[in-house]
Amino acid sequence: MESLPLISQPVSPKGLDESVFTYHGHLGEFAYVALPLIPLRAQPSERAEQVSQLLHGQYMLILEHRESWVFVRVLDDGYEGWCTEKMVVVISEKLTRQAFAAPRVLTISPLSLCETVNGQAYLPAGSRLLDGERVLAAALTATISHLSTSSVTPTTLAMGFLNAPYLWGGKSALGMDCSGLVQVTFAMCGMLMPRDARQQALLGTQVDNLADATAGDLAFFHNEEGRVVHVGLLLEGKRIIHASGWVRIDRWDEQGIFDGVRGVYSHRLQQIRRIFI
Helix, strand or coil: CCEEEEECCCCCEECCCHHCCCCCCCCEEEEECCEEEEECCCCCCCCCEEEEEEEEEEHHHHHHHHECCCEEECCCCCCCEEEHHHHHHECCCCHHHHHHHHCCCEECCCEEEEEECCCCEEEEEECEEECCCCCCCCCCCCCEEEEEHHCCCHHHHHHCCCCCECCCCCCCCCCCCCCHHHHHHHHHHHCCCCHHHHCCCCCCCCCCCCCHHCCCCEEECCCCCEEEEEEEEEEEECEEEEEEEEEHHHHHHHCEECCCCEEEEEEEEEEEEECCC
């Protein structure tokens, strides 16, 4: 029998920073994403760099209006960028705070057919269902099961993105970057993470002895200047799942990630950190 799981989360996910609601000198307008996912851009232009994506059900604070664009701060991670105003639904701060005080129900499947506020749509994994929304079973034999955050792990959820193509700023099975993979999988386990790898490298505790590294730890990699530029999620048996070209599994050791296809080390290890969920 096919299973279409959802995950039910506690009222307050770990990692939520109340400062994201602060808007001194700004508009005090909030909004949420009703579409499956939307791009967040560096500048108010469709040609501008995509710095991230916002998934269905994510909320944001509007900091600025500029013609048909809004500059927003994502409440889950404090990330800021531009999105087109027609892609978001503007609501009050009161309703936004009520939504954050309510339990979260997230989709887990790479793509889930849902009845949304805008009609039927395929939502990417990690989407938050809004009031009245539901997942639709694609077959009469399908079941919809609600899981708790304690019954899933980032490593098991990350496997659902295997072979997704690499996309700068991407956060779905149709395109994913390295820190997006970490952020989405941990969010589905009830832990809100920063968006960029260099920010994620400041969390948790460092694993000093590589022999103590275990599945679920995060491995960070640096460039020639020593700056964190890549992150992956450790698996059992000296393997790592990460987004480089595509979401893939490679071997790792004290030097870094070994690309078995090219026969070279593709990333240089800086540190391993353990995040407590």
